[in-house]
Every structure is written in structure tokens, then in C-alpha cells.
Amino acid sequence: MTGLRRVEPRDLDFLESEFDSVEAAGRYGWFGFRDRGHFANRLEAGETLTVDRGVLTIVDNDDKAVGTLSWIKVFRQPPPGGGCWNLGIWIGPDHRGKGHGTEAQRLGAAYLFDHTQMERVEASTEADNIAEQRALERAGFTREGVLRRACFRGGAWRDMVMYSKLRSEEPRTE
Ligand SMILES: CC(C)(COP(=O)(O)OP(=O)(O)OC[C@H]1O[C@@H](n2cnc3c(N)ncnc32)[C@H](O)[C@@H]1OP(=O)(O)O)[C@@H](O)C(=O)NCCC(=O)NCCS
Known part of the structure; x- marks a missing residue:
């Protein structure tokens, strides 16, 4: 089972390891x-969860950190209207391919629809990152299209695929 909770000091060594190497970050996240x-620093400053951005620890059944789910406010029209959340995700190398990425993005969208008034949660990923595209599709996101040469990584400009989930597409449990 996959869960989301606040970032805690005991997670830090693992979470910081994302930036150690391409293997740790994952090819598409480096x-x-x-x-x-x-x-x-964000935790110490009380800035893991602000009005414009946030990060939660993704945990497994034993409440052990397996990754991070983050979001940032982006605008699709001149502010203050047209804001939406853009999700980012990292699962540690030993924990990939076990369903955590799918479930964390499903839980993350539900969390943001529950606790903010945003209409749209979006996520984009490189056109070659099939694992993330599958994870988003399984989490109920809709593929919208391709943003040409929108990301510079590894010495080259890359096409990105944009996905979104709308408030009306979020299954309600109440
Ligand atoms: C991409 C990522 C978030 C996916 O999360 P995950 O927990 O590993 O994926 P899941 O176990 O939920 O599997 C999702 C789907 O991807 C598929 N998948 C997993 N690894 C794959 C791979 N290397 N190649 C192709 N498909 C893969 C799974 O089979 C599953 O699809 P299925 O339902 O058709 O079987 C995770 O692997 C990761 O963090 N990778 C490194 C960083 C990264 O790429 N972040 C995203 C940047 S936008």
C-alpha cells in the first residue's frame, strides 16, 4: 500500500539522495x-507546505519513505486567474515498478482537490518516459498533447507530454 504524509527529519537522508546521481534521480529526473x-532547509524553515507549492513524502506499508510527491502553482492565463497545480514525482530506485508512482499521483490529486479550490491538476513528462505516462494514465489523468521541445535535459531539448485531471473527474468517496 502507498501513502502520503508530511516530510519528517527521519526521511531526509533518503530524500536528499535523489540528487546524488543519474541512477538515483532516474534518467528523466536528472x-x-x-x-x-x-x-x-525547507523543513527547518517550515516551507514544505506553502500556499504556492508543497512536497509530501510517499511511504510504503511500513511508513518508510519511498519517494516524494511535489506540486507548484502555475498559471495558464495572467494571474490571479487561471492557476492550477503542476505535480512532480520521484520514486527511489529500489522502489520503482511496485505501483507507488501510480498510487501517489492518484492520492496527490485527491488531496489537492480536497484541500484547495483548484479546478485542474496537471503533470508533464518527457515523451519517452513511458513509465510515468502509464502511471499517470492508471491514476486517472488524461493525455492532452505534446509540448514541443519544452524541456532541456542531458544536453538536448525534449518534447513533453501534458496530462491533467479535473475536479469533476475526481471520484468522490463521501
Ligand atoms: C516514473 C515513476 C514515477 C513511475 O512510478 P513507479 O512506481 O515506478 O511506477 P508504477 O509501478 O506505478 O508503474 C506504472 C506503470 O509504468 C510501467 N513501468 C514501470 N517501469 C517501467 C519502465 N522502466 N519502462 C516502461 N514501463 C514501466 C509499469 O509497468 C506500469 O504500467 P502497467 O500498468 O502498464 O504495467 C518512477 O519510476 C520514477 O520516479 N522514476 C524516476 C523519476 C521520474 O522519471 N520521475 C518522473 C519525471 S516527470
């Missing part, structure tokens, strides 16, 4: 090194 302290 944008170079980041200083150690990326998450520790």
Missing part, C-alpha cells in the same frame, strides 16, 4: 547536482 540540504 537535472544535475543539488546541494545537500534541499529538503532539510
